[in-house]
Every structure is written in structure tokens, then in C-alpha cells.
Amino acid sequence: MATPTIDKDAMSNLSFVLNKAGDVTFEERPKPSIPDPNSVLVAVNYTGICGSDVHYWVDGAIGSFVVQAPMVLGHESAGTVVEVGSAVKGLKPGDRVALEPGYPCRRCSFCRGGKYNLCPDIVFAATPPHHGTLTGLWAAPADFCYKLPDTVSLQEGALIEPLAVAVHVVKQAQIQPGQSVVVMGAGPVGILCAAVAKAYGATKVVSVDIVQSKLDFAKSFSSTHSYVPQRISPEENARAIRELADLPAGADAVIDASGAEPSIQASLHVVRTGGTFVQGGMGKSEITFPILAMCTKEVTVRGSFRYGAGDYELAIELVRTGRVDVKKLITGVVGFKQAEEAFQKVKAGEAIKILIAGPNETA
Ligand SMILES: NC(=O)c1ccc[n+]([C@@H]2O[C@H](COP(=O)([O-])OP(=O)(O)OC[C@H]3O[C@@H](n4cnc5c(N)ncnc54)[C@H](O)[C@@H]3O)[C@@H](O)[C@H]2O)c1
Ligand SMILES: OC[C@H](O)C(O)[C@@H](O)CO
Numbered sequence: 001m002a003t004p005t006i007d008k009d010a011m012s013n014l015s016f017v018l019n020k021a022g023d024v025t026f027e028e029r030p031k032p033s034i035p036d037p038n039s040v041l042v043a044v045n046y047t048g049i050c051g052s053d054v055h056y057w058v059d060g061a062i063g064s065f066v067v068q069a070p071m072v073l074g075h076e077s078a079g080t081v082v083e084v085g086s087a088v089k090g091l092k093p094g095d096r097v098a099l100e101p102g103y104p105c106r107r108c109s110f111c112r113g114g115k116y117n118l119c120p121d122i123v124f125a126a127t128p129p130h131h132g133t134l135t136g137l138w139a140a141p142a143d144f145c146y147k148l149p150d151t152v153s154l155q156e157g158a159l160i161e162p163l164a165v166a167v168h169v170v171k172q173a174q175i176q177p178g179q180s181v182v183v184m185g186a187g188p189v190g191i192l193c194a195a196v197a198k199a200y201g202a203t204k205v206v207s208v209d210i211v212q213s214k215l216d217f218a219k220s221f222s223s224t225h226s227y228v229p230q231r232i233s234p235e236e237n238a239r240a241i242r243e244l245a246d247l248p249a250g251a252d253a254v255i256d257a258s259g260a261e262p263s264i265q266a267s268l269h270v271v272r273t274g275g276t277f278v279q280g281g282m283g284k285s286e287i288t289f290p291i292l293a294m295c296t297k298e299v300t301v302r303g304s305f306r307y308g309a310g311d312y313e314l315a316i317e318l319v320r321t322g323r324v325d326v327k328k329l330i331t332g333v334v335g336f337k338q339a340e341e342a343f344q345k346v347k348a349g350e351a352i353k354i355l356i357a358g359p360n361e362t363a
Pocket of ligand 1: 282
């Protein structure tokens with residue numbers, strides 16, 4: 001097939017810029033060029049809104065990451081390759097790609113040890129001071145752009161990022177076929193963790209959330225059971241979850257995708273002796289933690305941060321094979337100029353995932 005000609009000079013590089021907390025503007029920024037022979041230029045087609053984008057928009061900071069200069073938001077994107085560097089193999093103009101938005105140094109002990117998500121010098125889109133992908137054109141290393149199969153749409157491609165987060169969490173949980181999993185939180189990440197756990201062979205997947213409508217969606221998507229925490233102690237909520245799902249010994253694995261202290265506490269009581277707990281949610285930095293339950297049950301406790309080697313590939317494969325139907329998470333798609341309204345809807349809890357079309361997207 002002939003390579004399509006894409007005129008990058010005719011493209012807009014309109015960007016959605018956060019100036020400071022609550023203050024966003026649209027700005028036509030200088031077009032990036034390919035920085036080195038192994039990089040590509042991508043026209044961004046669709047971008048999802050992550051809770052972290054909303055946090056930066058509302059508070060101007062997440063923990064020690066503070067927006068000190070105007071920053072383009074967004075990091076959940078898919079796009080179309082416009083131009084490739086001279087050394088790039090395997091990608092050509094016109095290819096549709098999911099963008100992995102964090103670029104590690106490739107030289108530190110974490111990168112060399114295969115855990116590049118832990119690289120201290122990673123340049124991560126829309127984590128200050130680095131600009132994000134809510135922009136027209138994006139330059140990226142070619143090996144962090146994943147070609148989408150023909151049957152996977154660009155809109156689905158924008159959901160590969162949160163799905164890769166869930167893939168990483170589930171890998172950390174080391175879920176085996178036939179096991180039971182409790183997922184605290186049924187936002188996009190929790191829902192996707194539940195779906196990936198099911199794809200890994202978990203036969204009981206319990207979603208827990210304080211919002212009934214989120215649980216209704218989780219049940220329709222992949223969970224086998226759901227539970228709304230009551231105003232009782234974490235131990236009592238854990239007991240209720242075990243009774244509900246017929247797990248008298250507790251769950252093999254528990255994943256926190258809420259960041260909420262009470263659910264982290266309940267997690268340590270619902271996990272079985274010798275089970276695994278994975279912290280994926282990012283809430284308060286310090287909490288009261290049931291450390292004796294962890295000790296006496298010999299619970300394996302793991303963190304999970306972003307995604308690493310193989311996670312994007314597996315996320316794409318889960319979508320290609322229909323095991324995780326990410327389309328169902330898309331509440332709506334808005335034009336680029338409606339980005340702020342889309343952020344408002346996500347903040348108000350009116351959407352699971354809203355996609356923002358890129359400024360060059362006409363559909
Ligand atoms: N570890 C990582 O690399 C990584 C990556 C992306 C997101 N995150 C974090 O994962 C979490 C989930 O992300 P998301 O986009 O789904 O966010 P979200 O805010 O949409 O989902 C959180 C869910 O937790 C629920 N919740 C709140 N309190 C609860 C409680 N006491 N018990 C049970 N559920 C409760 C909320 O109702 C909500 O549905 C967030 O904390 C986010 O910051 C972590
Ligand atoms: O999906 C990736 C996450 O949103 C980011 O790690 C963010 O939460 C912190 O920079």
C-alpha cells in the first residue's frame with residue numbers, strides 16, 4: 001500500500017495549557033520536530049482525561065509535583081504517525097499508534113534492570129515540568145509508540161494507557177487461574193484491573209466502591225460480585241466481603257485502586273493468609289496501616305507504578321482479542337475546544353472516560 005502523504009505544515013499545534021490551578025487556555029505552540037533519528041512525529045487523534053490531569057487542573061499540584069510554569073495537560077493518547085526519523089524501523093507515516101507517555105533515561109540501574117518505570121529521570125507527559133499530549137503534534141521515541149492492529153480504533157488506542165496501568169497492577173498481584181481477587185475502587189483503573197484479573201483467569205472478582213452506579217458498571221463489565229462499604233470498621237467490611245463472595249479464608253489477591261484509607265485497611269483484612277496486596281491507588285501519602293494483619297498473615301505487599309516492559313503490548317493484545325472491551329468505558333468524545341467542559345464533567349463524576357479529539361481531528 002502506498003504511504004499516505006501527511007502535510008504536517010498544514011497541521012495545527014493548538015495545545016490545552018494549564019497556567020496555574022483552575023486557569024487553562026488554548027495556545028498555538030511551536031510545532032515540535034523530530035529530535036533524533038530514532039524518534040517520530042505523531043498527530044494526536046484522541047486523548048483521555050486521567051484523574052491526575054484533573055488534580056493538576058484543580059490543585060496545581062500532586063504531592064511534590066507542582067505546576068510552576070504553564071504545562072500542556074494530557075497523557076492518555078493515540079495518534080497517527082506523520083514523520084519518522086532516519087533510523088526508525090517498523091513505523092511509517094500513516095501508522096496508527098498508542099503513545100506510551102513516559103520516556104526513561106535508558107542508562108540508570110532501573111532502566112538497565114528492566115524496570116524503566118522506576119527511572120528517577122523519566123520524562124513523563126503532563127507531570128510537571130513536562131508538557132503533555134493535549135496538543136496537535138507530539139514527538140516521541142519510536143519504541144514508545146505502539147502500532148495498533150487494524151481492528152483496534154484510535155479511540156480504543158487512547159485507552160491503552162489506563163489499561164497498561166491495570167496490566168502492571170495485575171502482574172504485580174501475580175494472579176493465577178482460578179484465584180479470587182478483590183479490587184477496591186471502581187473508577188477506570190479499578191474497572192480495568194478487574195477486567196485484566198478476569199483475563200488472567202481469576203474466577204471471583206469482587207469490585208468495591210462507595211458509589212453504587214460505578215459498581216453497576218463494574219458488574220456489567222467484568223466483576224462477579226460488588227460491595228458498597230458500610231459505616232462499620234474495616235474488619236467488619238472485610239468480613240462482609242468474604243461472606244458475600246463466599247471466601248471464608250479471604251481473597252488470594254487484593255488490589256487497591258481507590259487510594260482511600262478505609263479501603264486499604266479493609267484490604268489487609270480481606271486478603272487471605274499468604275495472599276498478596278497491591279497498592280495501585282494514589283491517595284494520602286501517609287495512612288494508618290494494619291501492619292499486624294500483614295505480619296501475622298505473611299501478606300506479600302507490593303506497590304505498582306505506571307507500566308513497564310511488555311505492559312503496553314499486553315494491553316493492546318487484550319483489546320485486540322476482545323478480552324477487555326475498552327470501548328464500553330468511553331462515555332463520550334468532544335472536540336478539542338471543549339476540553340475544559342470535558343474536565344468539568346470528569347471532575348463532577350459524570351463520565352467514566354471522555355475522549356478529547358485532537359485539534360487536527362475532523363471526525
Ligand atoms: N499507580 C499508578 O501508576 C497509577 C496510575 C493511574 C492512576 N493511579 C491511581 O489509581 C486510583 C484510581 O484511578 P482512577 O482513574 O480509577 O480514579 P477514580 O478517582 O476515578 O477512582 C477511584 C474510585 O475509588 C472510589 N472510592 C473512594 N473511596 C472509596 C472507599 N473508601 N472504598 C472504595 N472505593 C472508594 C471512588 O468512588 C472512585 O470510583 C487513583 O488513586 C489514581 O491516582 C495510579
Ligand atoms: O497513568 C499514569 C499516572 O496517571 C501518572 O503516573 C500520574 O498519576 C502521576 O504522574
